[in-house]
Amino acid sequence: MITPKNLDEALTLLADRAAGWKPCAGGTDLMVLFEAGKLNHTKFVNIAALTELHGIEERSDAIEIKALTTYTDILKHATIQREFPSLVTAAALTGAVAIQNRGTIGGNIVNASPAADSPPALLAYDAQVELISVKGVRRLAYADFHKGYKQMDLQPGELLKSVLLPRTHAELHHYYRKVGTRRAQAISKVCFCGVVEREDRIKNIRIALGSVAPIPLRARRTETFLIGKQLSSKIIDEAKKIIDQEISPIDDIRSTAKYRRRVTQNLLEEFLCGTGSTN
Amino acid sequence: MPKQIITCTINGQSQRLDAHPMSRLLDVLREHGLTGTKEGCGEGECGACSIFFNGRVVNSCLVPALQAEGATMTTIEGIANGEQLHAVQEAFLKYGGAQCGICTPGMIMAAVALLKEKPNPTEADIREGLAGNLCRCTGYMKIFESVMRVFKGKGTDLEETCPHK
Amino acid sequence: MAENAIGQSVVRREGREKVTGQAKYVDDLSFPGMIFGATVRSSVPRGRIRTISFEGTIPWNEFVIVTAKDVPGKNIVALIEHDQPYLADGMVNHPEEAIVLLAHPDKYLLEEARRHVRIEIDPLPAIFTIEDSLAQKEIVWGKDNVQKSFLIETGNMKDAWTNGHVVVEGAYETGAQEQLYIEPQGMIAVANPADGVTVRGSLQCPFYIHKALIELFALPPEKIRVIQTETGGGFGGKEEYPTIIAGHAALLAWKSGRPVKIIYDRAEDMVATTKRHPSRTKIKTAVDKQGKLTAMNIDFVIDGGAYVTLSPVVLSRGTLHSFGPYACPNVKITSKAVATNTPPHGAFRGFGAPQSLFAIERHMDRVARKVGLSPDEFRRRNFLSDGKTMPTGQIVRDGVDLSALLDRALELSHFHDKRRRFARENTTSAIKKGMGLATFMHGAGFTGSGEAYLASIVAIEATKEGIVRVLTSSTEIGQGKNTVFAQIVAETLRIPIDRIEVTMPDTAIVPNSGPTVASRTAMVVGGLVAEAAKNLKELLKKKDIHFPVKVTAQYQQPKDISFDDKTYRGDAYGTYAWAVYVAEVSVDTVTYEAHVDDFVAVQEIGKVLNPTLASGQIEGGVAQAIGMVLYEKVEWKEGRMVNGQMTNYIMPTSVDVPPIRVFFEGVPYRHSPTGAKGIGELPMDGPAPAILNAIEDAIGVSINKIPCLPEDILEAMERSRA
Structure with a gap:
C-alpha cells in the first residue's frame, strides 16, 4: 500500500493497469475481505487522505458530496438533514458509530453490495455520480451506474469523485426503512426508500430498493404505474403486484426470497399509506 | 509485504511503528504492547478493538496500518490519567459495567466518545452510541447505568481527562 | 466490616x-521463542482419511507438523466416554474434526500453509438431524446412534387419558446456539519430557484439562499443569472445548520444544467449537375439570453431535427439568441424546434445561388456552410447593412460594391490564403487542450424586x-x-x-x-x-x-439429600432457584419482526451475596436468551455452520434489548453456609417460552420452535391463515 501526495498522483497510479493498483479509502469493507484472505490483491493506493475527495458543497441546484465523505459527516450536515432526510437515516443505520466514522459514501457505492444502505436513498433522490480518471471527469445518473451483481460503469483507473443530489422545492414525503434482523449493526434483508410528491394524485414518485436484486434497484415500473394515480386499496394492491415482478430476491444465509418479497410489498403499502416510519 | 516505519502519536507520545502497510492497526498496536485493545471478531462487528483515531472512535481491526501515518490515537491505556481513573472507567467499575472484561476497553472508548459528543445523553443516545460494541455478559443494563451515572454524577471531569475534546 | x-x-x-x-487474557501473553499453532480440519462430515499431503510453495521444513501418530499417550479426549480423538486417525465423523496441527513463528505464513494442506477423504453417508438419527438412517455412533437415554416413571399412566380429561399434545423444537463469548478461545502450551506440560488459557475447568492431558501425554498428574488466564466469557463454551485446544497446543509444543500459542479467530471459534444442543420434545398432558394436571408424557431428544462429550449430563439436566415446576401424579419421561455428524454440541448456560423448559412452558400456555384458564391461573393450580413431590420422588423443601412470585411478577409487569389493553389496541394497529409469562426452576449444583x-x-x-x-x-x-x-x-x-x-x-x-x-x-x-x-x-x-x-x-453430601443414579429417583438437586418471568413483546406485521419491549424477571435464589453481580447475571442471561429466541440462528449445511461470522450470526446489540427489570426473593438455602443458591443458568430458562407465549398473545399464532426469526413468524402467520 502506498499513499499518493495528491489526487493526480493517485489517478496516475491507478491508470497504470499493468501495475494493478486498487484504491482503499476507509477500509471498512476492504479490510474485512483482506483479512479473511478473500482478496488476493496486495497493491493498494491509500486514497483516504486525498483532500480533493473530501467535503460537502452546497450549490443552488445540487448538493455535492465528495466520495470520501464519511457517514458521520453526512448525518451531521444540516442541509442534508433538511432536504435529504432518508440519506441521513441511511447513514445513521450503516454499521454503528465506529463504522460511520470511517466508512465513506464512495466506498459504499463502489463496493457495489446490493445490501448497502445508502444506494436506495441515492437512487430515490435521483443522484448523479461523477467519475474521475487521468482522462478527465464524466458524470452519469446513479441509476445507470450499477450494471449487474458487483458490475459497475466504472472503468479501470477511474475513481468515484462525488455524488450529486439535485435540490428541489417540491413538498416531498420521504420514507426510508431498513429491515435487518436487529435494529443496529445489521445487514439489510430488505431496504426501501421512497420519495413522493403528492397533491390529490401522485405527481412524482421514486422508489428504490436494496437486498432484493443483484443491484440496488430503482422500481421504475411501479413508479410509472403510480404516477397520476389517486391512491386506493385497489391501486396499492396493483402496485404491490408490479413491484413483486420488478424484484428478484434470493434465499441466502440472511433471509428468504419469500420474506423479501412479502416485506417489499408491505413496505410499499406502508410508504404509500404514509403511516410508517417517515422522516 | 515489506515493513515500513509509520510515525504517529499514541496516548500523547510520538511513536515509530514498524509495520506492514496493510497490517491491521489492531495488530500493530497489540504487538507494540498495547494489548488493552482486544480482538473479538476481526470484521468491525463487535467493537472490542475500538480506539480513538484522530479524535473519532474507530474499529482498529479495519484500519490499514499505513493510514495511521501522522495520526493521533488514544487507546484504553491512555484513558486514565495515571492512577486516576477516567470518570467512565470509575462508573463501569462501580456500577457493574464490566463483567468478563473483554468488551470493556472498547465499550469504554465508545462511551467516552458518546459523552464527548453528547454530555447529557438520553437512554436512546446511549443505546445508539454503544450499538457497535457487543457485550455478551451484561445484557447492557449495567453499561447503560454506568454511562448514565457518569453524566449525572461528575460528568465534567471528562473534559479534563479526555485527550480529545 | x-x-x-x-x-x-x-x-x-x-x-x-x-x-x-x-x-491479561491469553492472547495478551507472549513467551520467549513462542510460535503459533493452527488446526487443519476435515472437509467432509464423515469419511475415511486416504491421504494427507503438504502442497504449494510453502517452506514445509520450517513447520512443526503434528498428526495422530505424534500423540505420546492415548489419542482420546478423556471426559465421559472415550470416543473422541484429539486428532482424527483414519475416520472423520464431523466436518470440523481436527486432523493436522501446524506451527510456525510467522502467523501469516501459517495461515497460508493451513490452506495448502490437502486431506483426501473418502466420504461416507452422514446424518444431520434428530429424525434421521432416531430413524437410524445411518448408524454413525455405537450400535444405534443413542449416546444416552433416561426413563422416569411415576404413578399410573394407563387411566389418565380416558376419564373426560382435556388432553393436549404438542411438539416443540429448539435450535443450536453459539455461546459467542467475545474473547475467542485460545491456549499457550509449554511442553517437554523433562518438565512435563504446562498450558495457560481461556477456560472454565482447569481439572478437566488436567485429567485429559494426563491421558494424552501418559504423564503423571504432577507433570501436568493448567493455569487460567483472564477469561473473556465462557457460558459453557469454555467448559469442555478448551481441553482440545490445550491438547493441540501442547502436542505442538511437545514436538517443537517451543512455547506454542493457538488462538482461534472468530470464524474458527464459531464453526468448530461446541454449541447448545438442538432438541425436540413431544408432550402429551391430561388436565381434569379443576384445571389440575393428571398426566404428563414427555419425550425429550437432543442432538449430541458426532461424539458424546457432555451430552449425557446435558440430557440428564434437561430430563430433570422437563416437567417444570408442577405437581402431577402420573408422569412418564423418556429422553435420548442421539448422534449426528455435526461437531459435538456441548455445555451452554442452562445445560439442557432451557430446551426442555421451553417445551413445557409453551405447552402449559397452550393447555391453559384449551381449558379456558388464564396462563397464570392454570399454572397456579399446578405449582409445586413445599411438601409436594416431583416426578423423581424429590420432595420440595425450599420454602418456596411460587404463587407469591407469580403475583409479584404479574403486578410488576401489569400483566393483566396490559393484556386487556393490547387485545383492544391490536385490532387497529399494524404493531401487535402481547404479554407472555413462564414459571420455572433451575436445579443448583451438579445433578444427582x-x-x-x-x-x-x-x-x-x-x-x-x-x-x-x-x-x-x-x-x-x-x-x-x-x-x-x-x-x-x-x-x-x-x-x-x-x-x-x-x-x-x-x-x-x-x-x-x-x-x-x-x-x-x-x-x-x-x-x-x-x-x-x-x-x-x-x-x-x-x-x-x-x-x-x-x-x-x-x-x-447433606444427609437428607440422596439420589439413585440407576433408577433416577431421589433428590436430583439439593435445591432449586425458582422464577417467574414476564415478557412484553410487539410484533410488526409489516416486517414480521418481534421485539421485546419490557422484561420482568422475578426469582428466588436464596441469599443474594452481591446484588450488583447477581442482577448482572440475570440481565446478561435474559439478553442471551432473547438472542436465542429472536435473533440467533445457526445456519447448517452438511453438518457445518455456514454463518460463522458475527455479521451473519446476529446477537442482540444495545438497541435490541428491552429494559430488563430484575427482582429477587431470598429464602436462604439450608445447606449452604452463606444461604446462596445457584443463579448463573437460571435466566437462560425462562425468556424463550415467555417471549413465544407473548407472541401468541400478540398475533394469535402458536409458534413452537426457536429460534423464531421474522422469516419464521411470516411462515407461521401464513400457516395459521391457511
Whole structure:
C-alpha cells in the first residue's frame, strides 16, 4: 500500500493497469475481505487522505458530496438533514458509530453490495455520480451506474469523485426503512426508500430498493404505474403486484426470497399509506 | 509485504511503528504492547478493538496500518490519567459495567466518545452510541447505568481527562 | 466490616484491571521463542482419511507438523466416554474434526500453509438431524446412534387419558446456539519430557484439562499443569472445548520444544467449537375439570453431535427439568441424546434445561388456552410447593412460594391490564403487542450424586503479614467469583476485603474444587470457602501458630439429600432457584419482526451475596436468551455452520434489548453456609417460552420452535391463515 501526495498522483497510479493498483479509502469493507484472505490483491493506493475527495458543497441546484465523505459527516450536515432526510437515516443505520466514522459514501457505492444502505436513498433522490480518471471527469445518473451483481460503469483507473443530489422545492414525503434482523449493526434483508410528491394524485414518485436484486434497484415500473394515480386499496394492491415482478430476491444465509418479497410489498403499502416510519 | 516505519502519536507520545502497510492497526498496536485493545471478531462487528483515531472512535481491526501515518490515537491505556481513573472507567467499575472484561476497553472508548459528543445523553443516545460494541455478559443494563451515572454524577471531569475534546 | 460483607455490592475485585485494559487474557501473553499453532480440519462430515499431503510453495521444513501418530499417550479426549480423538486417525465423523496441527513463528505464513494442506477423504453417508438419527438412517455412533437415554416413571399412566380429561399434545423444537463469548478461545502450551506440560488459557475447568492431558501425554498428574488466564466469557463454551485446544497446543509444543500459542479467530471459534444442543420434545398432558394436571408424557431428544462429550449430563439436566415446576401424579419421561455428524454440541448456560423448559412452558400456555384458564391461573393450580413431590420422588423443601412470585411478577409487569389493553389496541394497529409469562426452576449444583462424587476441596492460607489467600479451581469468567469468595471470607473472618487474595486457578497450587459450571460456584464452592474460613478462624484462636497456615474444607453430601443414579429417583438437586418471568413483546406485521419491549424477571435464589453481580447475571442471561429466541440462528449445511461470522450470526446489540427489570426473593438455602443458591443458568430458562407465549398473545399464532426469526413468524402467520 502506498499513499499518493495528491489526487493526480493517485489517478496516475491507478491508470497504470499493468501495475494493478486498487484504491482503499476507509477500509471498512476492504479490510474485512483482506483479512479473511478473500482478496488476493496486495497493491493498494491509500486514497483516504486525498483532500480533493473530501467535503460537502452546497450549490443552488445540487448538493455535492465528495466520495470520501464519511457517514458521520453526512448525518451531521444540516442541509442534508433538511432536504435529504432518508440519506441521513441511511447513514445513521450503516454499521454503528465506529463504522460511520470511517466508512465513506464512495466506498459504499463502489463496493457495489446490493445490501448497502445508502444506494436506495441515492437512487430515490435521483443522484448523479461523477467519475474521475487521468482522462478527465464524466458524470452519469446513479441509476445507470450499477450494471449487474458487483458490475459497475466504472472503468479501470477511474475513481468515484462525488455524488450529486439535485435540490428541489417540491413538498416531498420521504420514507426510508431498513429491515435487518436487529435494529443496529445489521445487514439489510430488505431496504426501501421512497420519495413522493403528492397533491390529490401522485405527481412524482421514486422508489428504490436494496437486498432484493443483484443491484440496488430503482422500481421504475411501479413508479410509472403510480404516477397520476389517486391512491386506493385497489391501486396499492396493483402496485404491490408490479413491484413483486420488478424484484428478484434470493434465499441466502440472511433471509428468504419469500420474506423479501412479502416485506417489499408491505413496505410499499406502508410508504404509500404514509403511516410508517417517515422522516 | 515489506515493513515500513509509520510515525504517529499514541496516548500523547510520538511513536515509530514498524509495520506492514496493510497490517491491521489492531495488530500493530497489540504487538507494540498495547494489548488493552482486544480482538473479538476481526470484521468491525463487535467493537472490542475500538480506539480513538484522530479524535473519532474507530474499529482498529479495519484500519490499514499505513493510514495511521501522522495520526493521533488514544487507546484504553491512555484513558486514565495515571492512577486516576477516567470518570467512565470509575462508573463501569462501580456500577457493574464490566463483567468478563473483554468488551470493556472498547465499550469504554465508545462511551467516552458518546459523552464527548453528547454530555447529557438520553437512554436512546446511549443505546445508539454503544450499538457497535457487543457485550455478551451484561445484557447492557449495567453499561447503560454506568454511562448514565457518569453524566449525572461528575460528568465534567471528562473534559479534563479526555485527550480529545 | 459490614460494608465488605455478604449482601453488599462490593466492587469487582479484578475490575480495575479490566476497565484500564491491564487485565491479561491469553492472547495478551507472549513467551520467549513462542510460535503459533493452527488446526487443519476435515472437509467432509464423515469419511475415511486416504491421504494427507503438504502442497504449494510453502517452506514445509520450517513447520512443526503434528498428526495422530505424534500423540505420546492415548489419542482420546478423556471426559465421559472415550470416543473422541484429539486428532482424527483414519475416520472423520464431523466436518470440523481436527486432523493436522501446524506451527510456525510467522502467523501469516501459517495461515497460508493451513490452506495448502490437502486431506483426501473418502466420504461416507452422514446424518444431520434428530429424525434421521432416531430413524437410524445411518448408524454413525455405537450400535444405534443413542449416546444416552433416561426413563422416569411415576404413578399410573394407563387411566389418565380416558376419564373426560382435556388432553393436549404438542411438539416443540429448539435450535443450536453459539455461546459467542467475545474473547475467542485460545491456549499457550509449554511442553517437554523433562518438565512435563504446562498450558495457560481461556477456560472454565482447569481439572478437566488436567485429567485429559494426563491421558494424552501418559504423564503423571504432577507433570501436568493448567493455569487460567483472564477469561473473556465462557457460558459453557469454555467448559469442555478448551481441553482440545490445550491438547493441540501442547502436542505442538511437545514436538517443537517451543512455547506454542493457538488462538482461534472468530470464524474458527464459531464453526468448530461446541454449541447448545438442538432438541425436540413431544408432550402429551391430561388436565381434569379443576384445571389440575393428571398426566404428563414427555419425550425429550437432543442432538449430541458426532461424539458424546457432555451430552449425557446435558440430557440428564434437561430430563430433570422437563416437567417444570408442577405437581402431577402420573408422569412418564423418556429422553435420548442421539448422534449426528455435526461437531459435538456441548455445555451452554442452562445445560439442557432451557430446551426442555421451553417445551413445557409453551405447552402449559397452550393447555391453559384449551381449558379456558388464564396462563397464570392454570399454572397456579399446578405449582409445586413445599411438601409436594416431583416426578423423581424429590420432595420440595425450599420454602418456596411460587404463587407469591407469580403475583409479584404479574403486578410488576401489569400483566393483566396490559393484556386487556393490547387485545383492544391490536385490532387497529399494524404493531401487535402481547404479554407472555413462564414459571420455572433451575436445579443448583451438579445433578444427582454429582457433587458427592466430585467431593470438592477448597483451601485457605493465611500469612504472617495478615494476607488471606483463597485457593480454589473455580474460574473467574465474568460472573464475579473473585469478588463473592472474598466477600464470604471477609464476612466470616471479619477482616477488610483488601487483605484477601482470591488466587487465579493453577492446578499446581489450588485443590480441585470442581469445574465452574452448573450454577455451583457461589453455592457449593462458596459454601466450602465459608467453611474453610471458619476452620481458619478456629485455628487462629490457638496459640503458637506457625505461619503460613493452611486449612481446607471438603464437600460432604447433606444427609437428607440422596439420589439413585440407576433408577433416577431421589433428590436430583439439593435445591432449586425458582422464577417467574414476564415478557412484553410487539410484533410488526409489516416486517414480521418481534421485539421485546419490557422484561420482568422475578426469582428466588436464596441469599443474594452481591446484588450488583447477581442482577448482572440475570440481565446478561435474559439478553442471551432473547438472542436465542429472536435473533440467533445457526445456519447448517452438511453438518457445518455456514454463518460463522458475527455479521451473519446476529446477537442482540444495545438497541435490541428491552429494559430488563430484575427482582429477587431470598429464602436462604439450608445447606449452604452463606444461604446462596445457584443463579448463573437460571435466566437462560425462562425468556424463550415467555417471549413465544407473548407472541401468541400478540398475533394469535402458536409458534413452537426457536429460534423464531421474522422469516419464521411470516411462515407461521401464513400457516395459521391457511
